Amino acid sequence: MNIYEELKQLSSGVSLGLQCNPKRFYYGKGARLYSEDDQEFIDFSAGMFTNILGHCHEYVEEKLIKAIKRPWNTHDYSNEDRSRLLEKLQIITPKHIDTFEFYSTGSESIEAGIKCLLSFLPPGRRRLCVFKNAFHGKTLGARGLNGTCLSGERAPNHAVIEAPGEKSTESEIDRAITEASHVLNDGRIGAIVLESIQNGPSVNIISKRFMNSLADICRERDIKIFADEICVGLGRTGKNFAFEHYNLKPDLIAFAKGLGNGYPITALGGRRAMLNTYPYGKPGNASSTFGGNALGLSIALSTMEVYEKEKLGIRAKKLGKIVESKLTTLRSTPQVKIMGYIGLFWAIGIFNDSAQILSDELAIRIHRRCQENGLHFVLFSGMLHFAPALTITESELIFGLDILIEAIKFETGI
């Protein structure tokens, strides 16, 4: 079956990039991918932002081969890798985050966090607050936090506040702080779920002044903070966690993408008093069939060992400066808008000339030209998203950026 026949058997819900510019990859090394039609790519997608160490990392593979020969799933009895991983997580996360649970997907960790909050918060204070334009996953509970519903879904009664980006004007930020203070005053809100740097529909780096004021409001009113670090945690933005760019002290943290370097393992970390609260903390409630399976734990441990040893967060910050200087060469036109960049995480919106409406058609053409010239990245509706491995070399990064800039200039005629 060729790729086009294969696509006919997949649902129309698979990604836009795959549907428009399909490829099959048979090999990868570091930030490079190789397709079946013998093309080499610089990979700016890192498998949907997951491979922080790049593809087929030797140390992780070596440890995995050993783990494969041990039992794969002994439920949550597991093995020594988990205790070593917990030691690592204790170093990477803030001190007060002292208890962890392991799951298989980001959405599952978010769902667990919601359940924990609803169990921990006193009756009468179980209303949650979320950011407008948030994205927290695709399962029903997580989707309910996104502020968008598919037809047929019931909209949950979460409070929603605007989270202004760093480019907002002072008066827009003032207005958002006043609104947040007003909304959070309702007496029923016990927790806020937030991404301090939002992923999707673009990259929104939320204003420092807004976030720091929000943290003060939450402290004053004893509103718990649940930080969704699924996408931006573990070095992607130049710090271990994106909330460290702000004066935030979250009570719960969900992190995922970088943890297993592409393998599905995710974690929810929190204060012991919260995760052990009843009935949430009742034995059996925080385990799942595959969550924290032995292979996942082995991969997460070796990934975290390399992450720490090679100081990849610092590296992302340094390489982010190259991205920043290269992106400034893209003259700002109505068609191209740099949505946001931080560390090794950035997004570019592609608009049609006239109105400021995202253009799928133009974005697909840019994506196709990049693919032809050897650059692979994630394409959402009208939006180009980039998050290469944190181990990418400077020359690979520059080479990929040059392909991207050429394709944008070629297709938009700037």
Ligand SMILES: Cc1ncc(COP(=O)(O)O)c(C=O)c1O
């Ligand atoms: C911020 C954020 N939260 C939650 C999720 C959901 O994770 P998953 O797709 O593993 O369920 C994602 C996935 O992209 C995400 O970016």
